[in-house]
Amino acid sequence: MKVEVKKFNELTLEELYEIFRLRSEVFVVEQKCIYNDIDGKDMDSLHVMIKDSGRIEAYLRVIKPGVSYEECSLGRVLVAKEARGKGLARRIVREGIDCITKGWNERKITIGAQEYLKEFYGSFGFKAVSDMYIEDGIPHLDMRYEEDQ
Template sequence: MNWKIKKFKELSGEEMYEILKRRNEIFVVEQKCIYQDCDNKDKSAYHLFLDKNGKIIAYLRILEKGVSYNEISIGRVLVDKDYRGKGLARQMLLKVIDFIKNNLDETIIRISAQEYLTRFYKSLGFEEVSDVYLEDNIPHIEMLYKE
Protein backbone atom coordinates (compact mmCIF):
# COMPACT_ATOMS: atom_id res chain seq x y z
CA MET A 1 0.00 0.00 0.00
CA ASN A 2 1.34 3.37 -0.99
CA TRP A 3 0.28 6.86 0.06
CA LYS A 4 0.31 9.23 -2.90
CA ILE A 5 -0.25 12.94 -3.20
CA LYS A 6 -0.80 14.40 -6.64
CA LYS A 7 -2.12 17.48 -8.35
CA PHE A 8 -5.06 16.87 -10.70
CA LYS A 9 -2.94 16.91 -13.87
CA GLU A 10 -0.60 14.28 -12.37
CA LEU A 11 -3.40 11.77 -11.80
CA SER A 12 -3.81 9.00 -14.31
CA GLY A 13 -7.22 8.38 -15.81
CA GLU A 14 -7.45 5.17 -13.77
CA GLU A 15 -6.61 7.01 -10.53
CA MET A 16 -9.19 9.73 -11.14
CA TYR A 17 -11.80 7.14 -12.06
CA GLU A 18 -11.09 5.21 -8.82
CA ILE A 19 -11.27 8.42 -6.76
CA LEU A 20 -14.64 9.41 -8.25
CA LYS A 21 -15.92 5.85 -7.95
CA ARG A 22 -14.98 5.65 -4.28
CA ARG A 23 -16.42 9.11 -3.47
CA ASN A 24 -19.70 8.15 -5.13
CA GLU A 25 -19.85 4.77 -3.37
CA ILE A 26 -19.41 6.38 0.04
CA PHE A 27 -21.03 9.80 -0.16
CA VAL A 28 -23.86 9.20 -2.64
CA VAL A 29 -24.73 5.52 -2.15
CA GLU A 30 -23.67 4.67 1.43
CA GLN A 31 -24.65 8.02 2.96
CA LYS A 32 -27.65 8.43 0.62
CA CYS A 33 -26.63 11.98 -0.22
CA ILE A 34 -27.48 13.43 -3.60
CA TYR A 35 -25.04 16.21 -4.44
CA GLN A 36 -22.85 17.46 -7.30
CA ASP A 37 -19.54 15.69 -6.65
CA CYS A 38 -17.78 16.97 -9.79
CA ASP A 39 -17.65 20.62 -8.71
CA ASN A 40 -14.58 21.79 -10.68
CA LYS A 41 -12.60 22.08 -7.43
CA ASP A 42 -10.71 18.85 -8.17
CA LYS A 43 -8.84 20.54 -11.01
CA SER A 44 -6.94 22.86 -8.66
CA ALA A 45 -6.68 20.43 -5.73
CA TYR A 46 -4.04 18.14 -4.35
CA HIS A 47 -5.33 14.58 -3.97
CA LEU A 48 -3.98 12.44 -1.14
CA PHE A 49 -4.85 8.77 -1.32
CA LEU A 50 -3.86 5.30 -0.26
CA ASP A 51 -3.73 2.83 -3.10
CA LYS A 52 -3.88 -0.93 -2.59
CA ASN A 53 -3.49 -2.90 -5.81
CA GLY A 54 -5.17 -0.15 -7.84
CA LYS A 55 -8.04 0.35 -5.38
CA ILE A 56 -8.33 3.65 -3.49
CA ILE A 57 -8.97 2.74 0.15
CA ALA A 58 -8.49 6.18 1.75
CA TYR A 59 -8.72 9.61 0.17
CA LEU A 60 -9.05 13.35 0.70
CA ARG A 61 -8.50 16.46 -1.32
CA ILE A 62 -6.69 19.67 -0.37
CA LEU A 63 -8.14 22.92 -1.65
CA GLU A 64 -6.01 26.03 -1.89
CA LYS A 65 -6.94 29.31 -0.23
CA GLY A 66 -9.89 31.02 -1.86
CA VAL A 67 -11.40 27.91 -3.45
CA SER A 68 -13.88 27.10 -0.66
CA TYR A 69 -12.65 29.26 2.21
CA ASN A 70 -10.12 32.00 2.88
CA GLU A 71 -7.90 29.29 4.36
CA ILE A 72 -6.50 26.06 2.92
CA SER A 73 -9.16 23.40 3.35
CA ILE A 74 -9.55 19.66 3.13
CA GLY A 75 -12.60 17.73 2.12
CA ARG A 76 -14.07 14.57 0.62
CA VAL A 77 -12.35 12.66 3.45
CA LEU A 78 -13.11 8.96 3.18
CA VAL A 79 -11.96 5.49 4.11
CA ASP A 80 -13.34 2.43 2.35
CA LYS A 81 -15.75 0.60 4.68
CA ASP A 82 -13.62 -2.57 4.64
CA TYR A 83 -10.65 -0.61 6.04
CA ARG A 84 -12.35 1.51 8.73
CA GLY A 85 -11.29 1.15 12.34
CA LYS A 86 -7.66 0.49 11.43
CA GLY A 87 -6.32 4.01 12.02
CA LEU A 88 -6.09 4.97 8.35
CA ALA A 89 -8.12 8.17 8.76
CA ARG A 90 -5.83 9.37 11.58
CA GLN A 91 -2.74 8.43 9.57
CA MET A 92 -4.10 10.26 6.52
CA LEU A 93 -4.99 13.41 8.49
CA LEU A 94 -1.56 13.50 10.11
CA LYS A 95 0.00 13.18 6.65
CA VAL A 96 -2.11 16.00 5.21
CA ILE A 97 -1.43 18.34 8.14
CA ASP A 98 2.30 17.69 7.74
CA PHE A 99 2.11 18.25 3.96
CA ILE A 100 0.20 21.51 4.34
CA LYS A 101 2.61 22.84 6.97
CA ASN A 102 5.85 21.70 5.32
CA ASN A 103 5.06 21.92 1.60
CA LEU A 104 2.44 24.65 1.37
CA ASP A 105 3.77 26.75 4.28
CA GLU A 106 0.31 27.10 5.82
CA THR A 107 -0.59 26.64 9.47
CA ILE A 108 -4.37 27.17 9.35
CA ILE A 109 -6.74 24.58 7.85
CA ARG A 110 -10.54 24.89 7.68
CA ILE A 111 -12.88 21.95 7.25
CA SER A 112 -16.61 21.36 7.06
CA ALA A 113 -16.81 18.18 9.12
CA GLN A 114 -19.74 15.85 9.47
CA GLU A 115 -20.91 16.46 13.03
CA TYR A 116 -20.48 12.86 14.18
CA LEU A 117 -16.73 13.18 13.49
CA THR A 118 -16.20 16.25 15.70
CA ARG A 119 -14.40 14.31 18.45
CA PHE A 120 -12.07 12.66 15.92
CA TYR A 121 -11.06 16.01 14.40
CA LYS A 122 -10.67 17.58 17.86
CA SER A 123 -8.19 14.80 18.71
CA LEU A 124 -6.07 16.06 15.80
CA GLY A 125 -6.11 19.68 16.95
CA PHE A 126 -9.15 21.06 15.13
CA GLU A 127 -11.56 23.33 17.03
CA GLU A 128 -15.24 24.00 16.38
CA VAL A 129 -15.82 27.46 14.89
CA SER A 130 -19.49 27.35 13.90
CA ASP A 131 -22.84 26.05 15.00
CA VAL A 132 -24.10 22.83 13.47
CA TYR A 133 -25.67 23.32 10.02
CA LEU A 134 -27.10 21.09 7.33
CA GLU A 135 -25.03 20.48 4.24
CA ASP A 136 -26.68 18.12 1.76
CA ASN A 137 -29.08 17.14 4.59
CA ILE A 138 -26.22 15.94 6.82
CA PRO A 139 -25.31 17.82 10.04
CA HIS A 140 -21.92 19.53 9.63
CA ILE A 141 -19.76 21.89 11.64
CA GLU A 142 -16.90 24.12 10.54
CA MET A 143 -13.64 23.38 12.30
CA LEU A 144 -10.28 25.12 12.24
CA TYR A 145 -6.76 23.81 12.78
CA LYS A 146 -4.20 26.40 13.86
CA GLU A 147 -0.55 25.63 14.50
Protein backbone atom coordinates in the same frame (compact mmCIF):
# COMPACT_ATOMS: atom_id res chain seq x y z
CA MET B 1 0.75 0.58 2.04
CA LYS B 2 1.93 3.59 0.16
CA VAL B 3 0.94 7.26 0.33
CA GLU B 4 0.73 9.16 -2.94
CA VAL B 5 0.09 12.88 -3.38
CA LYS B 6 -0.77 14.10 -6.86
CA LYS B 7 -1.97 17.20 -8.62
CA PHE B 8 -5.08 16.69 -10.76
CA ASN B 9 -3.13 16.53 -14.02
CA GLU B 10 -0.84 13.86 -12.55
CA LEU B 11 -3.69 11.45 -11.78
CA THR B 12 -4.06 8.52 -14.16
CA LEU B 13 -7.47 7.94 -15.70
CA GLU B 14 -7.77 4.81 -13.56
CA GLU B 15 -7.01 6.75 -10.37
CA LEU B 16 -9.51 9.46 -11.26
CA TYR B 17 -12.18 6.85 -11.99
CA GLU B 18 -11.44 5.09 -8.68
CA ILE B 19 -11.58 8.38 -6.75
CA PHE B 20 -14.96 9.30 -8.24
CA ARG B 21 -16.25 5.76 -7.68
CA LEU B 22 -15.18 5.75 -4.02
CA ARG B 23 -16.58 9.22 -3.36
CA SER B 24 -19.89 8.17 -4.90
CA GLU B 25 -20.00 4.93 -2.90
CA VAL B 26 -19.27 6.62 0.42
CA PHE B 27 -21.04 9.96 0.17
CA VAL B 28 -23.93 9.29 -2.22
CA VAL B 29 -24.78 5.62 -1.64
CA GLU B 30 -23.72 4.95 1.99
CA GLN B 31 -24.67 8.35 3.38
CA LYS B 32 -27.67 8.75 1.07
CA CYS B 33 -26.57 12.27 0.20
CA ILE B 34 -27.53 13.75 -3.13
CA TYR B 35 -25.04 16.46 -4.04
CA ASN B 36 -22.81 17.54 -6.93
CA ASP B 37 -19.50 15.78 -6.28
CA ILE B 38 -17.92 17.23 -9.42
CA ASP B 39 -17.73 20.75 -8.01
CA GLY B 40 -14.81 22.28 -9.92
CA LYS B 41 -12.43 22.10 -6.95
CA ASP B 42 -10.59 18.91 -7.94
CA MET B 43 -8.50 20.56 -10.63
CA ASP B 44 -6.94 22.99 -8.13
CA SER B 45 -6.49 20.45 -5.33
CA LEU B 46 -3.89 17.95 -4.27
CA HIS B 47 -5.19 14.39 -4.14
CA VAL B 48 -3.84 12.34 -1.25
CA MET B 49 -4.25 8.58 -1.47
CA ILE B 50 -3.21 5.62 0.62
CA LYS B 51 -2.87 2.64 -1.68
CA ASP B 52 -2.43 -1.05 -1.02
CA SER B 53 -1.66 -3.36 -3.94
CA GLY B 54 -2.50 -0.51 -6.32
CA ARG B 55 -5.99 0.06 -4.85
CA ILE B 56 -7.00 3.28 -3.17
CA GLU B 57 -7.94 2.50 0.43
CA ALA B 58 -8.14 6.06 1.80
CA TYR B 59 -8.42 9.41 0.10
CA LEU B 60 -8.82 13.14 0.65
CA ARG B 61 -8.26 16.30 -1.28
CA VAL B 62 -6.24 19.28 -0.10
CA ILE B 63 -7.76 22.54 -1.27
CA LYS B 64 -5.89 25.81 -1.74
CA PRO B 65 -6.77 28.93 0.23
CA GLY B 66 -9.61 30.98 -1.22
CA VAL B 67 -11.41 28.05 -2.88
CA SER B 68 -13.65 26.62 -0.15
CA TYR B 69 -12.57 28.90 2.71
CA GLU B 70 -10.19 31.79 3.19
CA GLU B 71 -7.70 29.23 4.53
CA CYS B 72 -6.60 25.89 3.08
CA SER B 73 -9.05 23.06 3.52
CA LEU B 74 -9.35 19.29 3.56
CA GLY B 75 -12.31 17.63 1.90
CA ARG B 76 -13.87 14.41 0.63
CA VAL B 77 -12.11 12.47 3.40
CA LEU B 78 -12.91 8.79 3.06
CA VAL B 79 -11.79 5.25 3.77
CA ALA B 80 -13.01 2.49 1.43
CA LYS B 81 -15.55 0.24 3.15
CA GLU B 82 -13.33 -2.85 2.88
CA ALA B 83 -10.34 -0.99 4.39
CA ARG B 84 -12.00 0.35 7.54
CA GLY B 85 -10.73 -0.52 11.00
CA LYS B 86 -7.04 -0.20 10.07
CA GLY B 87 -6.47 3.34 11.34
CA LEU B 88 -6.41 4.78 7.82
CA ALA B 89 -8.73 7.70 8.64
CA ARG B 90 -6.21 9.04 11.16
CA ARG B 91 -3.34 8.45 8.76
CA ILE B 92 -4.97 10.14 5.75
CA VAL B 93 -5.98 13.22 7.79
CA ARG B 94 -2.44 13.50 9.20
CA GLU B 95 -1.06 13.30 5.63
CA GLY B 96 -3.44 16.05 4.53
CA ILE B 97 -2.45 18.30 7.43
CA ASP B 98 1.22 17.69 6.61
CA CYS B 99 0.67 18.59 2.93
CA ILE B 100 -0.63 21.96 4.05
CA THR B 101 1.69 22.76 6.96
CA LYS B 102 4.91 21.27 5.58
CA GLY B 103 4.34 21.33 1.83
CA TRP B 104 2.62 24.70 1.50
CA ASN B 105 3.92 26.21 4.77
CA GLU B 106 0.39 27.27 5.72
CA ARG B 107 -0.62 27.35 9.38
CA LYS B 108 -4.43 27.45 9.24
CA ILE B 109 -6.87 24.87 7.91
CA THR B 110 -10.65 25.19 7.89
CA ILE B 111 -12.95 22.25 7.23
CA GLY B 112 -16.67 21.64 6.99
CA ALA B 113 -16.87 18.54 9.18
CA GLN B 114 -19.82 16.25 9.62
CA GLU B 115 -20.96 16.91 13.17
CA TYR B 116 -20.54 13.31 14.34
CA LEU B 117 -16.80 13.60 13.54
CA LYS B 118 -16.24 16.62 15.82
CA GLU B 119 -14.23 14.62 18.38
CA PHE B 120 -12.23 12.82 15.67
CA TYR B 121 -11.08 16.10 14.10
CA GLY B 122 -10.70 17.61 17.56
CA SER B 123 -8.07 14.95 18.30
CA PHE B 124 -5.87 16.61 15.63
CA GLY B 125 -6.36 20.07 17.15
CA PHE B 126 -9.34 21.26 15.09
CA LYS B 127 -11.77 23.46 17.04
CA ALA B 128 -15.38 24.27 16.17
CA VAL B 129 -15.76 27.80 14.78
CA SER B 130 -19.42 27.68 13.76
CA ASP B 131 -22.73 26.46 15.01
CA MET B 132 -24.15 23.29 13.50
CA TYR B 133 -25.69 23.73 10.05
CA ILE B 134 -27.26 21.35 7.55
CA GLU B 135 -25.37 20.69 4.33
CA ASP B 136 -26.74 18.17 1.85
CA GLY B 137 -29.11 16.91 4.53
CA ILE B 138 -26.30 16.15 7.04
CA PRO B 139 -25.40 18.14 10.19
CA HIS B 140 -22.03 19.89 9.77
CA LEU B 141 -19.92 22.45 11.55
CA ASP B 142 -16.90 24.44 10.48
CA MET B 143 -13.71 23.59 12.34
CA ARG B 144 -10.31 25.28 12.25
CA TYR B 145 -6.80 24.01 12.87
CA GLU B 146 -4.08 26.53 13.69
CA GLU B 147 -0.53 25.29 13.96
CA ASP B 148 1.67 27.09 16.45
CA GLN B 149 4.23 29.29 14.78
